[in-house]
Amino acid sequence: MADLFSTSDPAPEPGRAPAGPLADRLRPAALNAVVGQGHLLGPEGSLTAMLSGALPSLILWGPPGVGKTTIARLLADHVGLHFVQISAIFTGVADLRKVFETARNRRANGRGTLLFVDEIHRFNKAQQDGFLPHMEDGTITLVGATTENPSFELNAALMSRAQVLVLHRLTLKDMELLTQRAERELGAKLPLDGPAREALQEMADGDGRALLNLVEQVAAWGAKGLIDVETLSKRLQKRAAQYDKSGDAHYNLISALHKSVRGSDPDAALYWLARMLKGGEDPRYLARRITRMAVEDIGLADPQAQGLCLQAWETYERLGSPEGELALANVVVYLALAPKSNAAYAAFKAAMKGAAQAGSEQPPKHILNAPTQLMKDQGYAAGYAYDHDQADGFSGQNYFPDGMKRPVYYVPVERGFERELGRRLDWFVEQRAKRAKG
Template identity: 55%
Template sequence: MTLFDPPAPLPERLRPRTVAEVVGQSHLLGPGRPLTRLLQSGRLGSLILWGPPGVGKTTLARLIAAEVGAHFIPLSAVSAGVKDVREAVTEAERLRGRGQRTILFLDEIHRFNKAQQDALLPHVESGLLTLIGATTENPSFEVNPALRSRARTLVLEALTQEEVRSLLDRALTDPRGLPGVTASDEALDLLARLAEGDARRALGTLEVAATLTNPVTPEAVTEAFGRHLPAMDKNGEDFYNLISALHKSVRGSHVDASLYWLARMLEGGADAHYVARRIVRMASEDIGLADPQALRLCIAARDAMEFLGSPEGELALAQAVVYLALAPKSNSVYVAWKKVRKAVQEGETLPVPVHLRNAPTSLMRAQGYGQGYAYYFDDPEGSFAQNYLPDGVSLDLYEPTGEGWEARVAERWRKLQAAHGEGQE
């Protein structure tokens, strides 16, 4: 080995050589578990391995191929295309003539577009290729239904702190690992916690920390790890789960949880301007007329974010989130708007009543536009008595809640309904 032929990274050197060496995923690999039964039966079909980074998706795919004696073709959807799939098909056809099956491993399968995924279909369906796709994204959203129906999805879980710790211990004792390196229990415990279930990151950080000091200390782990950024895929399910958690915490009036999820998003690299837009939406959807000032404050927070940028503008978003969480809640306008949109989409397109029509020209006035309209300030009773909806249309949309400002106007709303002859039995 020379300077120009460096050793493989520690995670690669410690990659399990047998299924027995795999740490974690006991729900798939334990006695009687799904993957164990598949391997024992020898009737392996196509699989999609879905799970977070660093939990062994690639390792499992390699071990599965070895267990069933299949030829293994690894591709990454980041760099591969239809041409690479065709080459894999050609190789699989050649090997099938010798009686050998082929497993095509497609890492980050969610990066393949619809056309690229469709190119796999006939070869997976015919059995020429046994596909094992790996993805960190929810296959329900990212993998074509036709391909998904031909593969079994197995969900991999993040490793526990105890499982990560066992891998770190292995790295210090296995000849393939870091011979001669020691580490304090505090350092290993810290690294197991910071890794958040990602074995690859834990081992890579340990290798870097070992170059800083031996024995490895907590300070070396912190330096090697760098800034701790909460895990979040900015375009995937994690991102939308965090948005959902933030929205539901605000709706549930839980201030601390609202701040926590906001921080998780912003520290994880979410677009603060997008977050600001979602906060404005919350002000309309869940606070509404219970506190009409909420929308103004959230618009101001969005403007402050635009003006200041990150990180200064994030404080304005935090202020808005706390205000929304503390505010009285009303979704009455939100519910009314959904009802009326459905009514408009599903109902007839009826003409505007003649007395409500605009009459800017003499021709329109001659046709009766605007005639019979009772102007409220001239004739309040007549104004209430006239019809404001198309003929034959009856709607019951808005129902004020008993919270905040809306509670104060609820009585006025009931009087207006009575005056318009609505809400009557």
């Protein structure tokens, strides 16, 4: 079981040379030394406030390399709990039973357990439910770590018994502080000029552990002079951007793309499109969502926008990647600069709500067909005015159920082609009113 469960490491003996990776050697020894999470661990931080009382169970939600494991270890030390770490990837139900039994015995001997569960979102619902009785009776204080949105990945029962704390991606300022700590530990400055130093920190993409690994590689080169950006880029690979096509980043980035188009910002829209494509997103998914943007946010203000989306989609299907992706980029720029209107979208939602409330109201009889004599005798089609027979092509008859107050769903905006539709609608409203008086 030693490969599944680890407890706090003993302090190194005085005088012994530090061993292990740089990231482990620089692991903070106190909560206030954790970099980049001041909103949690600063003097006014939410976690700092919690430590004035009994520590509740927690879910630490944040990207990789921002201190989730470190914070859990330090919390255990701070409140005097025995630290036990497991990973949801390698732990089964039988392993969990042993952990809970050991924690129960430890509690009987007067010491509590802080159980840190890495990748807790990988446990299924039944496994997550297994924690509940042990949290409730005080056998364990659970600290779960996840890179995925807990709202989607953790069940409601577990969420109701734990507080969610959000950890932030490290900034370049945080990365510089980590770099300086690493240099003190190594006893030497990194052989990088200013731009290369910043490029190294950007390569880590907000992941402190990744940064320290990169720092360790650069230090091992033993370079005599300063290394520039070009040389650094040849020797090191930039860390792949975080993107999970089925996870939280997927929804965050498509939301950013959609809102950039809605906000008429073609540069931002292209940036988020490129981010998703670089992350390996299926261009067909993007083509579908881009078409939805045209239908929802441009609508009748530019009726050809939807057609251009479908053409771009078809172009991608014919050309494939990467050539066809340019068609998607073209239409994203077009949509961002097109006049915007959600009038038809809002009207459709209102009509759907009205239809749900109306129940089974029947159409007025004058607009019903009467293919049989019985139906004619019942008044079907009686009094129907054929619009093409009218001088102006408009009869002004009522098409809503008899007795139903006429609603207004569609209110066009004064933008793009919808401005013209608004003028037509105004004319019909005026003619309908005249015919009602006549």
